[in-house]
Amino acid sequence: MSPSLAWIALITAGIFEIVWAYFLKQSDGFTKVIPTILFVVTLSISMILLALSVKIIPIGLAYPIWTGIGAVGSVLLGALFFGEALTLINSIFLMIIIGGIVGLKAFA
Numbered sequence: 001m002s003p004s005l006a007w008i009a010l011i012t013a014g015i016f017e018i019v020w021a022y023f024l025k026q027s028d029g030f031t032k033v034i035p036t037i038l039f040v041v042t043l044s045i046s047m048i049l050l051a052l053s054v055k056i057i058p059i060g061l062a063y064p065i066w067t068g069i070g071a072v073g074s075v076l077l078g079a080l081f082f083g084e085a086l087t088l089i090n091s092i093f094l095m096i097i098i099g100g101i102v103g104l105k106a107f108a
Contacts, residue, residue: 001052001055001056002056003056003057006052006053006055006057007053008055009049009050009052009053010050010053010057010062010065010066011069012040012046012049012072013045013046013047013049013050014065014068014069014073015042015055016042016045016046016049017046017066017067017069017070017073017074017075017090018069018070018073018074018077019022019042019046019076019102020039020042021045021070021073021077022024022077022081023035023036023038023042024039025026026037026038026039029091045057046066050062050063050066053066055063058108061104061105061108064089064100064104065101065104067092067100068098068101069097069098072094072097072098075090075094076094
């Protein structure tokens with residue numbers, strides 16, 4: 001796998017982390033079959049892509065970027081789809097997380 005493909009895999013893994021978080025919420029504590037299955041499938045895809053990306057990208061860089069994408073995306077997902085509050089303070093801390101992700105990539 002080339003470094004470019006590793007980065008694509010990592011970013012895609014982060015996006016799938018957001019998707020599995022959505023299905024986790026929709027599964028209602030694993031009581032709904034279809035969302036639970038979709039949770040397991042998207043979680044598996046996310047983990048496989050993360051595993052592939054760390055063949056090239058150091059784990060100390062890949063893992064925080066993966067979790068950062070998932071964290072920021074999950075907060076935005078909660079605000080957009082589940083009516084969760086997105087306050088000014090929350091937005092500031094999200095920007096700090098995004099800055100950390102960019103900083104890790106820029107200075108790795």
